[in-house]
Amino acid sequence: MFQRLARSAVYLLLCAPAVHAQPQPFLTVYGEAAKYAVQFEHFAYVNPDAPKGGRMSLLSQAAAFDHLIPYVDKGQGVDKLEGWLYGSLATRSKDEPFTVYGYIAKTLELAPDRTWLRFNIDPRARFEDGAPITAEDVRYTFEQLMKHGKLAYRIQFANVTQVTVEAPLQVRFDFADGEDRVLPLELATLPVLPEHWWRTRDLANGGGFEIPPGNGPYRVVKVDPGRSVKLQRVADWWGANLPVNRGQFNFDQLSIEYFANSGSGAVQAFRAGAFDLQAVSSAAQYATAYQGDALEDGRLQRERLAQGAIRNAQGFFFNLDRPQFADRRVRQALALLWDFEWTNRTILYDAYRRQRSHFSNGPMAARGLPGPGERRLLDPWRAQLPPEVFDTAFEPPTSDGSGVIRDKQLQALALLEAAGWRPRGNQLVDAAGTPLHFTFLISGPSFGRLVMPYKRNLAQIGITLEFRSVDSAQYINRLRTRDYDMIMAAYPVSATPGRELLNYFGSRAAGDPGSNNYIGLRSPVVDALIDRAIKADSRQALQDSTRALDRVLQWGYYWIPNYYPAGNPVVWWNRFGRPTAGAADDQTQDAWWQVSEVPLSNAQMRARAEEHSHAGL
Incomplete structure (x- = not known):
């Protein structure tokens, strides 16, 4: 009897289902x-009673x-x-x-x-x-x-x-x-x-x-192909009352407008009322193009939104498949010669902060010296890494903003000499007599003003930079075939980085024409650290992994870090209400709503808000 019961218990144990997951509304x-x-x-960053309607x-x-x-x-x-x-x-x-x-x-x-x-x-x-x-x-x-x-x-x-x-x-x-x-x-x-x-x-x-x-x-x-898309709010939308959607998607009509001229043409169209809101990518445009009575009285709003957002990693990226960039000392020397302080003061209206990390403005960025968790990840690779990864906090070169960087040029020349480059006439050449020369590829003229001063700094010590602007279709094709020496690019960054890092920096992506590994980076150290980030079992482990990865990328000098804004530069006509408690890292535009058919001054908007408050709306 006991044996039969024991066999039955074993049978039931073996046949019992595995521990089941529990249905839940979040992860x-x-x-x-x-x-x-x-x-x-x-959500806390919406107005649940935002009115529907408008455009x-x-x-x-x-x-x-x-x-x-x-x-x-x-x-x-x-x-x-x-x-x-x-x-x-x-x-x-x-x-x-x-x-x-x-x-x-x-x-x-x-x-x-x-x-x-x-x-x-x-x-x-x-x-x-x-x-x-x-x-x-x-x-x-x-x-x-x-x-x-x-x-x-x-x-x-x-x-x-x-x-x-x-x-x-x-x-x-x-x-x-x-x-x-x-x-x-x-x-x-x-x-x-x-x-x-x-x-x-x-x-x-x-x-x-x-x-x-x-x-x-x-x-x-x-749809007006290539020019605009018009949308209408679905009145009987099945998801309207879900908690994740309440207080959002409030406009009856939305339109997305495209302009071939994103500079002065778009500004003029905006000022003429062709559209309500514009994200501004040009510091000069943001600082100077919207001055006037409308800005002063508030009918036109100009603000940097989402100031707490993690920022894209933007910079000048080397193509490591080009032989002139194979030596880390060459890349370091070239990084010394881009003068951010002068560029920010003279061209960018002091609107930007210097990029120091691939995870800027967030907790995943490397800071100071590596902590214990980072060291445990980095120590097995010590022989393959520059010593600075372990004993020096990375800082990009800084200048006094005067435009004279003779000290940086002397440092660069010393690095280039150590890498085998020698002056011959007004050029630097290698042992075979090949000049140090590379081409900067970009689509459109907007960033040329950032590259031309860099070209001057390089030329002063014998390095030739050729600036080449091509149309967007040709640019995309050349990106996919890796037909460039240097480009300006940006990587979107997540608060919880994961497998997308393989697309940006993984060795397998380096040869894939559809990937965003524009550097052509092939590094077992980087691959291992990305793997640890993907498999991290706690937020602390993820931070250790990404910070260690950040240090390796920083000290590899695979890019010349540029800058990021202190918020998203946006201008809009003052017709809209916004939640009072917006998310610090997102401009939560889907939670806006229409207050007026026409732009209102700040005083009129305050009066309108007081009327609604007294009415209990």
Whole structure:
């Protein structure tokens, strides 16, 4: 009897299901508590009672579009449609490092060992043509984006091994392992496309200008190819009352305008009322182009928004496949000769801060000397790294802003001499007599004024820089074929970096024409540190990994760090209300609403606010 009971107990134990994940409405990277409770009503950075109606038009900073959707590398899509036309399985809050809350997926289930993720789709979720959103749509979207979408998808989701439709509203993603903590959350932010519509269209090439049915808050109603896109708020949108959407997407009409001349032509169009809001990329334009009575009385607003946001890593990037840049000392010497202080004072209206890190303005940036956690990661690679990685805090060269950098030029000459370059006449040449010469490739003339003073500093010690500007199509082709010596580029940076680092710095991406490893960096040290960042099991471990990676990149002199703004420079006509408690790291534009048909002065806007306050609105 005892033996039969024992055998039965063993049988039941073996046949018992594994520990199940619990459905929940949010996911965090390291299992930490989410900011918002399970039954939260809205995000803190919105006005939940914002009125609906009105309109907003904005100027796009992107190149003219040749198709609508922004999910493929070929050509140029309309980036803003992500989030407006198509929603995602879950949405990322803007006041936490990285937490996602259910959107199209009502709940999410992550395996205890993090080797799979299940989405349970909200039965209310619909496409704009009335078709229900199903698990098959999720599977189809993932497979199509992995096959035809941006290279970033294939890098980000390489660890996904299988997608299984378990029920009409239930889909499961299996992973090769559970080590990538960010992967489930990145997967949750994928859009969901309608299979019934896209399966007969050319998704690989963007689908052209035919208007597809969406599932987000807006529908596209008119397309003027390359010039503008008009959208209308979906009045009966299924997701309007979800907590993640309350207080957002308030305008009835939205339009995205494109101008071939993003400089004076766009300024004149803006001042004439052609659009309501413009993100300004030029410091000179931001400082001088909007002066006048409208700015003084407040009808025109000018402000740097989202000042707490982590900033893109922008700089002059070397192509390491070019032989003249093979020696680190050459790259260091060339970095000494870009004079940020003079450039910022003379050209950029003192509007910028010096870039020191690949993770600027955030906690992942290396600061001071490496801490114990960083040293543990770096010590195994000590023989392959410059000693400065361990004993010196990185600082880019600084000048007095006068434009005279003779001390930096002497330092550069010493480094170049040690690397084998010698003066001959008015040039520096190597042992074979080849002059030190390189070409700076850029699209359009706007950044030429930053490069020309650099060219002068180089020429004064015998280095020839040729500046070459090409049209956007040729520029993209040359980027993809790595046909350049140096470019100006920027990498978007996340508060929780993960597999996207492989796209920027990983060895496997170096030879891929679709990747953003513009440096052509192939480094086992960098690959190992990226791997540790991806597999980090706590935020502290992630910080140690990214800071160690940052030090290796800094002291490798793979780029000449440029600058970043103290906030997003934006101008807009004063017709809009904004939440009083916006997210510090995002301008939360989707939470704005219309107050007036025409621009109001600051005094008029205050009076309007007081009227509403007295009325209890």
